[in-house]
Amino acid sequence: MTFVVGGTTSPRPEAGPAGGGRAQVGRARDVLGHLALFVGLAGLVTGLALLYISVDHLLASGVTSCASGPQPYVVANPCPDDVLRASLLIPAAVVGGLVFAGVYAVGVSRVGGVSPWLVGWSGLFGSLAVPFWRYGLDFGSSGEANVGLLVVAPIFAAMGFGPLLYGGINREGLFYAPAPASRPATSGASATPSGGPGSAGPAWPTGPAPGPRVPGRIGPRPGGILDPRRTPADPRPPATRP
Amino acid sequence: VTVAAKLLVAVLTLAAAASGVLLANAIAGAVL
Numbered sequence: 001m002t003f004v005v006g007g008t009t010s011p012r013p014e015a016g017p018a019g020g021g022r023a024q025v026g027r028a029r030d031v032l033g034h035l036a037l038f039v040g041l042a043g044l045v046t047g048l049a050l051l052y053i054s055v056d057h058l059l060a061s062g063v064t065s066c067a068s069g070p071q072p073y074v075v076a077n078p079c080p081d082d083v084l085r086a087s088l089l090i091p092a093a094v095v096g097g098l099v100f101a102g103v104y105a106v107g108v109s110r111v112g113g114v115s116p117w118l119v120g121w122s123g124l125f126g127s128l129a130v131p132f133w134r135y136g137l138d139f140g141s142s143g144e145a146n147v148g149l150l151v152v153a154p155i156f157a158a159m160g161f162g163p164l165l166y167g168g169i170n171r172e173g174l175f176y177a178p179a180p181a182s183r184p185a186t187s188g189a190s191a192t193p194s195g196g197p198g199s200a201g202p203a204w205p206t207g208p209a210p211g212p213r214v215p216g217r218i219g220p221r222p223g224g225i226l227d228p229r230r231t232p233a234d235p236r237p238p239a240t241r242p
Numbered sequence: 243v244t245v246a247a248k249l250l251v252a253v254l255t256l257a258a259a260a261s262g263v264l265l266a267n268a269i270a271g272a273v274l
Binding site: 034037038039041042043044045046047048049050052053054057082085086089093113 | 251254255257258259261262263265266267269270273274
């Protein structure tokens with residue numbers, strides 16, 4: 001059983017009672033790991049929220065096309081200042097969010113927790129579905145709904161909330177990164193799955209060696225193209241090496 | 243790990259997420 005609150009887990013099934021207890025204490029005292037977890041999460045959420053606010057602002061402005069800056073042509077529709085700033089805020093939010101997602105990933109790799117893939121993916125698509133739906137139904141002066149936004153909104157919602165629901169139920173694979181039991185002990189840990197939720201095909205590169213793929217479970221197949229241990233120089237799966 | 247430690251991590255995680263939203267609001271308020 002894997003119990004998750006924020007960035008803590010119960011001992012892995014293969015760890016002995018004494019070793020698991022020591023590893024838990026070690027993880028709990030990993031101040032840097034938890035610091036990276038919290039700072040990275042705060043930065044990642046900041047980037048996602050800024051992206052949401054910027055897109056919402058752009059859609060609320062009603063500007064469909066505009067141009068600004070020095071160029072050889074006469075601009076028919078100059079961008080309003082707030083629209084220009086919102087459009088510049090979007091790449092800043094994306095880059096900043098990615099940087100802090102990296103910090104969060106470092107924290108998760110040290111103390112375990114919800115995968116940055118799940119936070120970033122569901123946060124991005126799930127949050128953007130809201131303004132798309134909202135302004136798709138904004139009939140405005142034309143009296144017509146924005147069909148393009150109404151098509152995109154449910155797709156974004158499914159892409160965002162689908163993995164969030166699945167990952168919330170099945171805390172494994174790409175959705176949840178179990179904390180390494182302990183750094184020195186995991187180097188020789190058995191890759192044999194013990195049937196627990198956290199031991200079936202873990203996708204995290206710093207965790208113990210992944211076991212064989214379990215049907216119905218999400219996560220990279222050991223030696224597959226998504227396996228982080230697979231390198232282009234040696235495409236053979238690690239499990240088949242002599 | 244005690245229940246108190248887990249609760250502390252959960253509270254700090256929520257606080258980090260909430261502070262991210264507040265910070266984004268502040269930045270957007272200053273820029274837009």
